[in-house]
Amino acid sequence: MNRNGTLISLKDITKVYSSGKVHVTALAGVSLDIKRGELVAVIGPSGSGKSTLMNIMGCLDMPTAGSYHLDSESVAEFGIHQLASVRNQKIGFIFQNFNLLNYATAYENVEMPLIFAGKPASYRKEKIMDCLSKVGLADRADHKPTELSGGEMQRVAIARSLANDPDIVLADEPTGNLDSKSGGEIISLFEQLNSEGRSVVTITHDMSIARRWNRIVKIKDGLIESDMVLGG
Ligand SMILES: Nc1ncnc2c1ncn2[C@@H]1O[C@H](COP(=O)(O)OP(=O)(O)OP(=O)(O)O)[C@@H](O)[C@H]1O
Ligand SMILES: [Mg+2]
Numbered sequence: 001m002n003r004n005g006t007l008i009s010l011k012d013i014t015k016v017y018s019s020g021k022v023h024v025t026a027l028a029g030v031s032l033d034i035k036r037g038e039l040v041a042v043i044g045p046s047g048s049g050k051s052t053l054m055n056i057m058g059c060l061d062m063p064t065a066g067s068y069h070l071d072s073e074s075v076a077e078f079g080i081h082q083l084a085s086v087r088n089q090k091i092g093f094i095f096q097n098f099n100l101l102n103y104a105t106a107y108e109n110v111e112m113p114l115i116f117a118g119k120p121a122s123y124r125k126e127k128i129m130d131c132l133s134k135v136g137l138a139d140r141a142d143h144k145p146t147e148l149s150g151g152e153m154q155r156v157a158i159a160r161s162l163a164n165d166p167d168i169v170l171a172d173e174p175t176g177n178l179d180s181k182s183g184g185e186i187i188s189l190f191e192q193l194n195s196e197g198r199s200v201v202t203i204t205h206d207m208s209i210a211r212r213w214n215r216i217v218k219i220k221d222g223l224i225e226s227d228m229v230l231g232g
Contacts, residue, residue: 007168007199008034008057013066015052026052028222039194040201041210044219050203051172058093058170059083088116092161094171098153100145106156107141113163131159151182158189169193171202
């Protein structure tokens with residue numbers, strides 16, 4: 001971490017999707033710093049570039065131009081193995097559609113990133129149950145996603161994202177497929193993760209969530225329209 005606690009530093013990020021003669025500018029020059037321990041809501045209209053930005057921050061996609069420093073390291077310099085390792089170790093990513101393995105149990109889903117990280121079986125077992133307990137699902141370890149509610153599936157995805165103790169949790173409309181009660185539980189979980197010192201950045205369409213958090217970044221037409229840090 002650099003001295004002022006900046007975890008994510010984006011400078012003049014652009015992203016142009018090209019297919020044939022069609023070029024779509026999804027991000028038109030975004031500069032954004034996220035500090036350790038921040039709780040950030042990203043809002044903006046459909047098609048404004050929110051997911052594109054989140055995918056770049058999560059190292060799931062690369063910008064067309066601009067620089068991205070994660071924990072003071074230039075992501076552009078990372079090779080494929082280092083990228084995979086960063087995604088595994090530093091970043092927890094939560095998707096709207098959960099992205100769980102449907103043939104695997106909750107336990108096995110949370111185990112995946114631990115296996116990838118080379119953790120031994122005894123460590124994995126304890127860590128998996130820790131993470132499932134944290135999201136209130138220790139008693140569902142043997143359930144497959146089809147045997148869980150949407151809110152429970154998302155909680156398994158959160159448990160999975162926490163397996164390797166990431167510094168930052170990124171979420172792309174994590175409550176988009178959930179009813180308001182399950183969605184509220186997910187948001188409370190994020191607030192808890194944040195209170196433990198993690199940075200949490202989530203895209204949301206729900207202004208009631210955004211207003212509860214201490215920073216709201218508004219994206220419009222591939223640019224940051226406003227970046228408000230609220231009190232509290
Ligand atoms: N893989 C892609 N190829 C081409 N164009 C894309 C691709 N992904 C996104 N786009 C375009 O880039 C722009 C930004 O898309 P993005 O998914 O980042 O928007 P968003 O803000 O997340 O929208 P939503 O709220 O609907 O999820 C849109 O115009 C979209 O059509
Ligand atoms: Mg999106």
